[in-house]
Amino acid sequence: MKIAYLTHSLLSCWNHGNAHFLRGVLRELVLHGHDVSVFEPDGNWSLENLRRDAGDAGLDAFRTAYPELSSRSYADAAEIEDALGEADLVIVHEWNDPAVVARIGRLRARGGRFRLLFHDTHHRAVSDPEAIRAFDLSGYDGVLAFGETLAAVYRRWGWGNRVWVWHEAADLRHFHPPISEGPRRGLVWIGNWGDGERSAEIESFLLRPAREAGLPLDIHGVRYPAEARARLAAHGARYLGWLPNARAPEAFARHLATVHVPRRYYTKLLPGIPTIRVFEALACGIPLLSAPWDDSENLFRPGTDYLAARDGGEMRRHMTAIREDAALRESLVAHGLETVRARHGCEHRMRELLAIADALAASPGAPGSGEAETRKMGPKNMGNAA
Structure with missing residues (x-):
């Protein structure tokens, strides 16, 4: 099968979490014999910031880890229409x-032989629905949503059975426990500050309990303003700046545990959608502790695959237990690996995508022909997420 993916960036994961999953699932497609093309706009925001932060050397980790993948940049979508x-x-x-989203939709609606899907991996459908209303999806055959609560929004907007839940997952070829165990010390958190969406939670469930438990804390990420870095320092955390995602397994391998601190939108408005770091951490065999989060889709086994804390005091107790109880660490690692390897690898998602593609190929040729409302859907037809 010939598959084309239009991304913000394949090359850069700087504040671009979708690149993590995209790399893994596209590599699976390539290794299973599919013809994959990736397109990203010239001068995209993530890549420009990566180069400002780390120069071209910031791309080395991706190029080393993913030699099978490459992308084609374009200045205008007209350049890639033939492809x-x-x-x-x-x-x-x-x-x-x-404008790019609309142009590709028109290409499909004018008789393009390909099937066309919109892939949504963000909370904007509920946090900023006007931004999603800016997309004309009337020429699209369907939507891939990275969680059931987001898929439900699109169903309310008229997509019916033309929206599929397509969770993110871990690239198990790259994210795995270290070949040989070395010394582990303290905690690591890999994540961006979050534009105020989780600053209170970072303090309550990461910084303060780590300090109270007496555990060293290393933090990697970007977009930490001076006030945020000062807050980290006040709690004794060490801020280490941007880390290429391809090097995340190295960081996990040096630490006793890591922490999941979801953004507020994923606890209040889109419950059940974890960050991709949950998949990646469990795949790397590091014990995981989590701030409050409702695993409404039963992706994992709370208390077995990871430990959940209801408040900062319980998080501090979990951190202390992780430090002192080797058997607990071993149990969390074994069960977390079991769940990810059984259900949440990029090969699993590749097979889900191919099944969706087969279903689309078997349907009539017009975009959205299975749902009358889907045919009409565009910016004026999209209702409120609430």
Whole structure:
């Protein structure tokens, strides 16, 4: 199958979490014999910030870990229309310019032989629905949503059975326990500050309990303003700046545990959607502790695959137990690995995508022909998420 994916960036994971999953699932497609093309806009925001932060050397980790993958940059979507016209399946990520999203939809609606999917991996459908209304999806065959609560929003907007839940997952070829165990010390957190969406939670469930438990804490991430870095320092945490995602397994391998601190939108408005770090951490065999989060889709086994804390005091107790109880650490690692390897690898998601593509290929040729409301859907037809 010929598959084309339009992303914000494949090369850069700087504040671009979708790149983590994208790399893993596209590599699975390539290694299973599919013809994959990736397109990203010239001068995209993530890549420009990566180069400012780390120079071209910041791309080395990706290039070393993913030699099978490459992308083609474009200045105008017209440049890639011929290539898209040869594809069987085209997927357009929501972090693309609305004009590009609309243009590809028109290409499909004018008789493009490919099937066309919109891939949404963000909370904007509930936090900023006007931003999603900017997308004209009337030429699209369906939507891939990275959680059931987000898929439910699209169903309310008229997509019916043309929206599929497509969770993120761990790239098990790259994210795995270290070949040989070395010394482990303290905690590590890999995540961005979050534009105020979880600053209170970072303090309550990460910084303060780590300090109270007497555990060293290393923090990697970007977009930490001076006030945030001062807050880290006040709690004794060591801020280490940006870390290429391909090097995350190295960081996990040096520490006793890591922590999941979801953004507020994923606890209040879109419950049940974890950050991709949950999948990646469990795949790397590091014990995981979590701030409050409702695993409403039963992706994992709370208390078995990871430990959940209801408040900062319980998180401090969990951290202390992790430090002192080797058997607890071993149990969490074994069960977390078991769940991820059984259900949440990128090969699993590849097979889910191929099943969706087969279903689309068997349907009539017009975009959204299975749902009358889908045919009409565009910016004026999209209702409120609430």
